[in-house]
């Protein structure tokens with residue numbers, strides 16, 4: 001290092017009005033985003049406060065937190081179930097696309113996955129209620145009869161199939177393309193040299209994946225799963241349509257008494273809501289926002305922590 | 313057309329890092345001046361400070377004077393954009409604009425600045441610049457194809473045509489041949505020989521033969537060690553630098569006993 | 572990435588000694604499926620229920636995994652057996668995932684065809700009870716709301732990306748990057764609540780308008796536009812910026828005439844994908860745009876029907892002639908899927924044909 005830098009570094013003087021205007025416009029756009037987000041937080045809080053501090057109608061519950069808890073439970077429980085099903089499948093599918101399928105097919109599948117990730121959730125909802133629920137309903141009855149001693153399957157089984165398990169399966173199908181797309185990208189970035197080094201040692205394909213692909217992609221898999229979790233937590237329509245809920249707190253997967261989720265509850269009740277109910281619903285939206293924020297922050301943190309060489 | 317550049321006691325910084333220290337050179341008009349020296353000694357840095365491209369990098373600044381026919385480039389209120397219109401630059405890797413045709417690339421300096429120009433004037437300028445860059449005969453039938461479709465050597469000559477189309481006083485070239493094959497290199501060297509009748513040319517090169525072939529004066533830069541600033545060691549007639557330099561380290565470098 | 576190259580005359584090739592012949596896994600699979608079918612038949616016969624393809628697949632798959640692993644273990648050794656087991660699992664996972672996706676597409680197409688007719692695209696639902704009616708008002712609503720969302724979010728998104736890539740340094744840029752990340756995670760229903768809270772401030776409780784929907788969608792669209800534009804701008808080589816600056820072109824013209832055109836194809840692709848993403852959003856529109864059976868061309872005032880909300884509403888609250896409502900819901904879903912597909916494919920085409928030719 002040299003000795004101290006001289007006093008005043010000469011800044012480049014740009015005195016062209018057009019340059020200044022252009023920079024100002026760009027900066028304003030960025031600042032606008034900050035303002036908008038500040039607005040989101042502020043308006044939501046302002047609208048939520050009356051419900052959070054004040055009394056809520058007796059038939060809803062003792063207070064706001066007692067009312068929002070079963071919804072929060074349902075949100076977390078359904079998202080968790082969805083992830084348990086979706087993550088292993090997504091990793092396997094991404095592996096299939098990147099390391100098993102023939103090159104041409106793989107590219108086509110890549111497009112297909114992207115396309116599927118874009119299918120609107122209301123369509124998944126329609127499909128869940130019309131196809132999936134009746135399809136699984138006999139299975140639920142069988143489970144209740146034969147595995148009813150397990151708390152998860154305790155009878156009576158739902159007569160419609162519109163259970164939390166069905167909703168979670170729909171959620172899993174929905175986040176599957178998202179997680180798969182991210183994992184696929186990560187697997188494609190595995191250093192070719194590592195893979196070839198493994199193969200040159202006489203490794204089978206699976207051993208090569210174990211040695212080179214999975215270690216390299218571990219943090220990416222975790223992070224993309226958490227991003228998928230964020231989506232599952234906030235998913236509204238599919239759950240609102242598929243789930244027949246009654247606001248209980250229960251782990252039973254196949255019953256007719258199911259917990260609802262925050263997002264679905266808002267969608268179902270908001271169109272008819274007025275007065276304090278609006279404030280309650282917005283308050284619950286704030287809770288959902290906080291949860292997804294936490295989850296997303298967690299995923300960023302994992303990415304940041306485990307990305308060793310962030311350099312270009 | 314061509315102007316003299318005087319560098320007076322120039323220090324160049326990247327943030328807190330002083331990359332070059334105490335450089336003073338007189339660059340003659342209508343002549344080729346070559347910068348040589350080991351990698352990392354600051355040749356490119358000095359070159360880029362001659363048309364204020366240096367300050368494009370965040371945190372980079374200079375301390376000292378660069379006079380273009382007596383006017384300080386770094387004087388208060390000087391617009392770097394105007395400086396760059398007078399001092400053109402050719403880069404190490406050919407970089408034609410990929411969205412533009414050959415013709416548009418040559419006209420880029422005009423078109424990008426929103427200057428009006430009649431169609432026939434444009435045609436004249438394109439032909440004159442491409443002839444000036446020895447490229448006219450090779451591309452005159454396909455002026456409408458993308459510039460990135462040319463060979464590397466042709467692309468580099470296109471970039472030279474683009475630089476001279478704005479009729480600068482000075483042409484700065486940073487290792488213009490390092491990405492090219494020997495034939496293209498010769499073509500560019502011949503071109504430099506012709507261009508120096510009209511322009512002041514400064515060229516950075518790693519190729520000692522090239523420096524001795526094309527330049528009239530040569531500046532040798534060196535660096536004491538990593539993290540130390542680069543310095544001008546010797547500046548003289550090219551013939552003298554390569555045959556009988558007055559500093560030992562210059563002799564070591566040009567005779568290949570170094571770096 | 573095929574790794575097994577099977578020479579044709581391998582009988583005595585020492586390199587293939589101790590390997591299962593290439594047909595062996597297929598043979599095992601066939602046998603497993605046959606056994607599965609037999610079991611399914613037995614169950615169907617015993618319980619009087621229908622023959623279940625699910626049982627065939629399930630039993631066949633498990634039997635295949637077990638048998639191929641055991642056989643391979645015996646002939647080829649443990650490493651190869653593990654490899655075959657995993658291959659079976661991975662391919663199985665892929666096939667399993669295909670089932671719901673194919674089922675979804677087939678269901679939507681088959682059910683949607685019922686009302687995919689001229690009346691559907693030229694009528695609204697005004698004064699319709701039971702059969703008939705159409706989605707014209709919903710299509711107009713979707714187009715208007717999405718258009719306004721794009722009008723709001725495309726300039727903001729692109730200029731923010733320009734700020735981040737070309738100007739942004741220090742705390743402000745860091746803050747914007749961070750909060751764009753935060754925005755990516757906003758659940759769509761929360762975006763709807765925000766738009767409601769914002770508009771309720773001016774128009775009072777119970778406000779509904781198309782513009783509110785556009786604002787909610789913008790909130791979801793902006794981060795996607797910023798991210799994709801940012802990526803594209805970063806891909807523009809610095810060489811080009813320097814070449815332009817060295818010609819004496821001011822920075823803003825360099826950005827406007829060199830950087831943006833070079834990145835244009837990528838930016839348009841990103842915007843198209845962002846539109847495809849929000850055009851199917853239901854939840855926020857349900858809250859702030861509401862539903863109506865009438866045509867409304869004015870985004871600034873009154874309820875506005877949109878396609879996804881239409882599909883939802885028809886299915887969830889059918890009238891007496893249930894089937895007519897369900898048919899309309901499915902047809903709306905089909906239209907929606909087609910729109911999304913066209914946007915996606917369009918984005919790919921743009922990316923492919925309008926990207927600057929990279930020369931050599």
Ligand SMILES: Nc1ncnc2c1ncn2[C@@H]1O[C@H](COP(=O)(O)OP(=O)(O)OP(=O)(O)O)[C@@H](O)[C@H]1O
Nearest residue numbers: 326329331350351352353354355356357358369542
């Ligand atoms: N953008 C930058 N930021 C910080 N330091 C830089 C930057 N560019 C160059 N440097 C430093 O400045 C010094 C001089 O670099 P410069 O590129 O001028 O060397 P050079 O003589 O042109 O080398 P070469 O022959 O390899 O091109 C080096 O120590 C280098 O690390």
Ligand SMILES: [Mg+2]
Nearest residue numbers: 355356357486
């Ligand atoms: Mg250099």
